[in-house]
Amino acid sequence: MFESWKVKMNHQSRPTLHASRNTQHATRIAYLVLFLALLFASFSSASAQSSAPTDDEVNAIARQLYCPVCESTPLDVCPTDACKEWREQIRTLLAEGKTEEEIFEYFEQQYGARVLAEPPREGFFWLMYLIPPVIILAGVVILFRSMSDWRKKPAPVEVEADEIPAAKDDYLARMEEELKKQK
Amino acid sequence: MTEQTNIEKKGVALWVQIVVWVFIVGLLALVGFGLNKARNPMAALNEPVPDFDLVYYEGYEYKDTPQMKLSDFRGKVLVVNIWASWCKPCEQEAPDLEEAWQLYKDGDDVVFVGVAYVDTPAGSSQYLKKFNITFPNAPDLQSNISSILNRQMGVPETYFIDREGILRHVKIGPFGSVNEIQKVIEGIQ
Numbered sequence: 001m002f003e004s005w006k007v008k009m010n011h012q013s014r015p016t017l018h019a020s021r022n023t024q025h026a027t028r029i030a031y032l033v034l035f036l037a038l039l040f041a042s043f044s045s046a047s048a049q050s051s052a053p054t055d056d057e058v059n060a061i062a063r064q065l066y067c068p069v070c071e072s073t074p075l076d077v078c079p080t081d082a083c084k085e086w087r088e089q090i091r092t093l094l095a096e097g098k099t100e101e102e103i104f105e106y107f108e109q110q111y112g113a114r115v116l117a118e119p120p121r122e123g124f125f126w127l128m129y130l131i132p133p134v135i136i137l138a139g140v141v142i143l144f145r146s147m148s149d150w151r152k153k154p155a156p157v158e159v160e161a162d163e164i165p166a167a168k169d170d171y172l173a174r175m176e177e178e179l180k181k182q183k
Numbered sequence: 184m185t186e187q188t189n190i191e192k193k194g195v196a197l198w199v200q201i202v203v204w205v206f207i208v209g210l211l212a213l214v215g216f217g218l219n220k221a222r223n224p225m226a227a228l229n230e231p232v233p234d235f236d237l238v239y240y241e242g243y244e245y246k247d248t249p250q251m252k253l254s255d256f257r258g259k260v261l262v263v264n265i266w267a268s269w270c271k272p273c274e275q276e277a278p279d280l281e282e283a284w285q286l287y288k289d290g291d292d293v294v295f296v297g298v299a300y301v302d303t304p305a306g307s308s309q310y311l312k313k314f315n316i317t318f319p320n321a322p323d324l325q326s327n328i329s330s331i332l333n334r335q336m337g338v339p340e341t342y343f344i345d346r347e348g349i350l351r352h353v354k355i356g357p358f359g360s361v362n363e364i365q366k367v368i369e370g371i372q
Contacts, residue, residue, distance in 0.1 A: 068301040068326075069269075082269035082301075089303045111301050112325040124217035131210070138203075145195075 053094035061090050061103055064118065068111040075115075225333040226342070226350045235331050237298065237321035240307065245294065245319040253348065260293045260371050261344040262364075265329055267299060268306035270338045276357035277314035283364040284318040293368055298323045300338050345371050 062076035067083050075083055075090075086107075093103050107115050119125040224233040238250045245251060253261070264280055266273040280295065287293040297320035299307040304322070311320060323329050332342050336355050343352040351371050358364050 080269065082267070082306075085269060085303045085306045089305065092305070108325075110322070110324060124221060127210075127214060127217065134206075 051095070053091050057094060058087055058091050061094070061100055062087050064100075064104070064116070065090075065107055066115050066117060068115050074117065223327060223330040226331060227333065228350055228353065230350060231348050232342075232344055232350050233331050235328055237296070237328065238324075239319055239321045240299075240304075240311070243297075243311065243316075243318075243320040245296070251296065251319070251321070253344070256294060256344070257348055258346050259291070260346060260368060262293065262295045262368065263298060263328075263332065263342040263344065264295065265298045265300050265323065265332070265334060265338050265340045265342075266310075267302045267338045268310035269302070272357040273310075273339045274314070276339060277310075277316065279358050279361045279364060281314060281316050281318070282361045283368075286361070286365070287368070288318070292372070295319070296321065298328050300329050300334075301326060343367055343371055 059076040063074050065075040065086075067073045067075055067078040067080070067086070069082055070078060070080060073083075075086055090103060093106060098106070104116060108120070113120055113125065119128050121129065226232040232253060234253050236250060236252045239245065239248075266277070280297075284295045287295070295318035297311075297316065297318060299310075299320065300323045302310075302322065307320070307322065310316075329340075332340075332350075334340055335353070339357055341354040341358070342350060343354075345351045352367050354367065
């Protein structure tokens, strides 16, 4: 009976030993899976962080746009809540993989060309590019012409001594005489 | 002693003068034409409102149609509220507008349309959810609608258009109560 018990015990202990080994094995696998999951999570988090647009990237685009509400304020320095929302919109668009041009296009479609620091080179906006150089050119031409006129201006005419009228000559003679008397 | 000397002043050639003047007049005409073309027709009180169209935000359509045209609303009183999520006074009147809409929406005689002025989609969405707005809403793309309605001060501004499409009342600033909104609508009806 004892033998049988021993056998039984041995027989019973074997599955226990197997179970312990299996548990250890399963635990190791679980640790490995957990480790790999953590590793993957940290990698994906790192890659997400690296793909998230930085403030500098957002501001590089924002400074080429103007606040649609507050006049003449570039979006990168505008302190209002509305401007913060627009900067966040730029960040969202950058995160979606939109290019700078596509973001400008989006802002133009939403808020009009007035938000663009550089107006589009089309239609009526061409005047903004043409008028300043034409005015500068006209100014240069006028300046050049004026300067050449100033150069051509004759020097004061020298009057010869013998051209002085006689009456004035007498007057001078008298003056000199008076001066001599005073001395 | 001074001597008068005749300095012959050389004038600008006539053809140059003509070219310069033609250029200046042409430029001014071009600027005037461009400005006139760029300008939207504007609404005036007791005058018909120029027709415009809007594309609603998803989930804020009117009778499941994705877009509207002002002329489609002939025969109804149209209340156009211009707002923005960054506008604090708009928050003040938002619950009143929604409450007023609840009073009229089943009658199908008065329609409310919200127009988000220079706003971000995220900001607009948050605002509409925050105040449980259910009436139709749309963005004011390129500020066209506020330009047509001749927005005067800022936001909020509300425009009441009668059944014939004539602008009958403009409210500048937020409404103080639901009663105030009702009074204006009843005055038009």
